[in-house]
Amino acid sequence: MKIVVTVKLVPDPNADKRIDDGTKRLVRTGAETVLNPYDEYALEAALQIKEKVGGDTTVTVFSMAPESLKETLRKALAMGADDAVLLSDAGLEGSDVWASAYAISHALKKVGFDLLIVGGLSDDGSTGATPGALAEYLQAPLVTNARKAEVVDGKLKIERETDTGYQDVTAPLPCVMTTALTFGEPRYASLKGIMGAKKKTIAPLTVAELGLSEKVGQAGSKTQLLAFAPPPARGKGQVIEAADAVAGAQAIFAFLKERKLV
Amino acid sequence: MKNVLVYVQHKNGVTPKVTFEMATQARKLADQLGGKAHALVVGAGSTRLADALKGYPLDAIHVNDDNDVDTYLLDPVVDYLEAAAKAVGPALILVANTLTGKDVAGRLVGRLHAGVCADATDFKLEGGKIVAVMPKFGGAAVTNCELLAADYGIVTVRPNAFAAQAGGAGATVQAIDKPSGKSYGVLVEKDIEEGSGELALEEAPVVVAGGRGLGGPEPFDTLLKPLAHALGGAVGASRAAADAGWVPYSLQIGQTGKTVSPNLYIAVGISGAIQHKVGMRSSGTIVAINKDGQSPIAEFSDLMVVGDAFAIVPELTKLVQAAKS
Ligand SMILES: Cc1cc2nc3c(=O)[nH]c(=O)nc-3n(C[C@H](O)[C@H](O)[C@H](O)COP(=O)(O)OP(=O)(O)OC[C@H]3O[C@@H](n4cnc5c(N)ncnc54)[C@H](O)[C@@H]3O)c2cc1C
Ligand SMILES: Nc1ncnc2c1ncn2[C@@H]1O[C@H](COP(=O)(O)O)[C@@H](O)[C@H]1O
Numbered sequence: 001m002k003i004v005v006t007v008k009l010v011p012d013p014n015a016d017k018r019i020d021d022g023t024k025r026l027v028r029t030g031a032e033t034v035l036n037p038y039d040e041y042a043l044e045a046a047l048q049i050k051e052k053v054g055g056d057t058t059v060t061v062f063s064m065a066p067e068s069l070k071e072t073l074r075k076a077l078a079m080g081a082d083d084a085v086l087l088s089d090a091g092l093e094g095s096d097v098w099a100s101a102y103a104i105s106h107a108l109k110k111v112g113f114d115l116l117i118v119g120g121l122s123d124d125g126s127t128g129a130t131p132g133a134l135a136e137y138l139q140a141p142l143v144t145n146a147r148k149a150e151v152v153d154g155k156l157k158i159e160r161e162t163d164t165g166y167q168d169v170t171a172p173l174p175c176v177m178t179t180a181l182t183f184g185e186p187r188y189a190s191l192k193g194i195m196g197a198k199k200k201t202i203a204p205l206t207v208a209e210l211g212l213s214e215k216v217g218q219a220g221s222k223t224q225l226l227a228f229a230p231p232p233a234r235g236k237g238q239v240i241e242a243a244d245a246v247a248g249a250q251a252i253f254a255f256l257k258e259r260k261l262v
Numbered sequence: 263m264k265n266v267l268v269y270v271q272h273k274n275g276v277t278p279k280v281t282f283e284m285a286t287q288a289r290k291l292a293d294q295l296g297g298k299a300h301a302l303v304v305g306a307g308s309t310r311l312a313d314a315l316k317g318y319p320l321d322a323i324h325v326n327d328d329n330d331v332d333t334y335l336l337d338p339v340v341d342y343l344e345a346a347a348k349a350v351g352p353a354l355i356l357v358a359n360t361l362t363g364k365d366v367a368g369r370l371v372g373r374l375h376a377g378v379c380a381d382a383t384d385f386k387l388e389g390g391k392i393v394a395v396m397p398k399f400g401g402a403a404v405t406n407c408e409l410l411a412a413d414y415g416i417v418t419v420r421p422n423a424f425a426a427q428a429g430g431a432g433a434t435v436q437a438i439d440k441p442s443g444k445s446y447g448v449l450v451e452k453d454i455e456e457g458s459g460e461l462a463l464e465e466a467p468v469v470v471a472g473g474r475g476l477g478g479p480e481p482f483d484t485l486l487k488p489l490a491h492a493l494g495g496a497v498g499a500s501r502a503a504a505d506a507g508w509v510p511y512s513l514q515i516g517q518t519g520k521t522v523s524p525n526l527y528i529a530v531g532i533s534g535a536i537q538h539k540v541g542m543r544s545s546g547t548i549v550a551i552n553k554d555g556q557s558p559i560a561e562f563s564d565l566m567v568v569g570d571a572f573a574i575v576p577e578l579t580k581l582v583q584a585a586k587s
């Protein structure tokens with residue numbers, strides 16, 4: 001079975017983010033590029049399924065990102081992916097969700113898969129719309145928010161989280177799946193994994209090889225991000241050290257009363 | 263883009279409040295664009311729900327009680343939406359920013375070759391183009407996302423960001439035909455609802471949320487629930503609490519859980535990690551009870567009381583109960 005995992009490379013989510021007053025652009029102080037945290041969960045799911053299914057099952061990591069970020073992908077290889085494909089092209093710059101999904105889906109058709117595992121959300125884009133768009137262009141069924149998945153008789157049995165609880169579903173292969181964070185904590189790369197990753201292939205792919213009939217990049221995008229602005233201020237409020245429980249409760253109660261919340 | 267089409271997410275006719283918020287907003291946008299406001303309601307219980315929706319200022323509600331919508335995951339809904347969109351003509355499609363809504367929006371991006379703006383909290387019309395205003399980067403920025411001229415555009419709408427107001431002349435309810443020649447891939451074998459019987463988290467005017475500081479499942483029942491009930495609200499949780507299995511995931515608030523913006527948010531034993539903050543920072547008033555005055559939540563709370571939650575919460579509940587009677 002061939003499992004492919006999409007991994008977006010994003011600025012470190014823990015880095016301090018703020019809007020520069022002058023340029024009105026987002027500033028990330030000292031942010032390095034990392035694997036999108038959600039995609040590490042997707043990779044963990046892929047590795048668990050590979051361990052269970054065994055045989056000649058492989059896990060390929062796919063990313064669309066500038067070539068200069070190539071080495072960031074080594075972490076995924078160190079965690080246990082077998083190889084990687086990196087779609088890089090100046091023509092992809094400024095792609096919105098539609099243009100990205102359109103390009104990525106064509107690349108994934110070339111790569112081929114039985115099971116495609118996509119992260120549920122990108123930390124920097126956070127639309128969560130990419131998996132659905134990929135499923136459409138790949139003409140494969142979509143099952144999102146999986147917390148358990150098992151291959152039984154060539155089909156996927158999945159337990160997934162919903163808005164109101166959970167569901168058990170059965171999906172045919174090939175299939176597109178996204179993972180909930182409950183699938184399992186991403187593993188750490190072992191020393192052996194890190195050493196081995198250096199020898200694994202990261203195959204390059206460019207737009208010219210995809211045979212696209214639509215424009216991508218900023219020119220092909222169907223949405224445009226206008227200005228960033230700082231949000232309405234939410235300053236730090238009062239901090240009260242309560243002498244005892246009653247005093248603490250009274251302080252809150254008085255505050256709620258003043259704001260007409262009780 | 264001229265018309266507006268609202269996708270109504272529901273289960274057996276029960277829909278979240280955001281549906282009515284979108285219906286209200288659809289009218290405003292349709293008037294500005296010079297088009298009509300439509301809604302699509304499909305699956306078991308749709309006719310009943312359409313009756314309630316009629317009280318909102320829509321022009322037409324397209325209905326089919328088709329059970330396949332509940333038996334198969336997502337595919338039937340997307341087929342119906344495609345059919346409705348084609349019937350309505352160039353349109354802005356509004357979908358709630360919920361787990362299901364994200365899936366539906368993504369599929370429509372591919373199906374209709376359309377752009378998407380996610381998590382809108384406001385709309386503007388600039389030079390005839392629709393601009394969705396959305397918080398980004400954990401609330402560190404507000405972004406404007408413009409839907410460029412195209413036949414269809416999709417916006418996911420944040421629950422609780424818009425007012426819901428009944429009114430209008432009464433929409434016509436009309437049957438929509440089941441799209442023919444379709445096959446559905448994913449069978450739903452079991453569909454379990456958790457945490458029912460309580461006020462839905464996204465709709466509660468007050469949320470009392472607990473975190474790792476509560477140390478186990480019992481305090482959610484014995485400590486938080488009485489306070490939430492006294493305040494007329496609902497109980498929520500951090501991911502640490504959900505991960506520990508103390509509460510179902512449907513109560514989790516944050517980047518990977520629900521987004522809430524109640525009038526009052528009380529965070530009990532929650533440190534205020536960025537991923538939690540994203541889900542509650544737009545609450546009207548934020549109060550934190552935490553034994554560590556240095557917790558990050560102090561930075562965005564209107565009031566933080568430093569102390570032991572186990573001692574303070576029961577006292578606070580007593581005060582609120584006394585004030586009510
Ligand atoms: C990709 C990703 C997505 C995530 N998504 C989410 C999400 O959607 N929602 C979410 O919440 N988190 C999310 N997280 C996790 C998040 O980073 C934090 O780990 C989590 O929010 C911490 O939960 P907590 O505040 O309950 O626990 P902690 O950070 O451990 O805080 C516990 C707090 O309780 C206080 N405390 C302890 N005892 C008491 C007492 N007796 N009385 C009063 N206070 C007490 C402590 O001082 C502390 O501040 C995500 C993380 C990742 C990596
Ligand atoms: N440039 C990219 N390269 C690889 N995967 C991506 C890319 N953009 C989005 N994805 C995948 O799509 C998921 C959802 O992203 P988003 O729709 O931006 O929230 C991510 O978790 C990734 O798995």
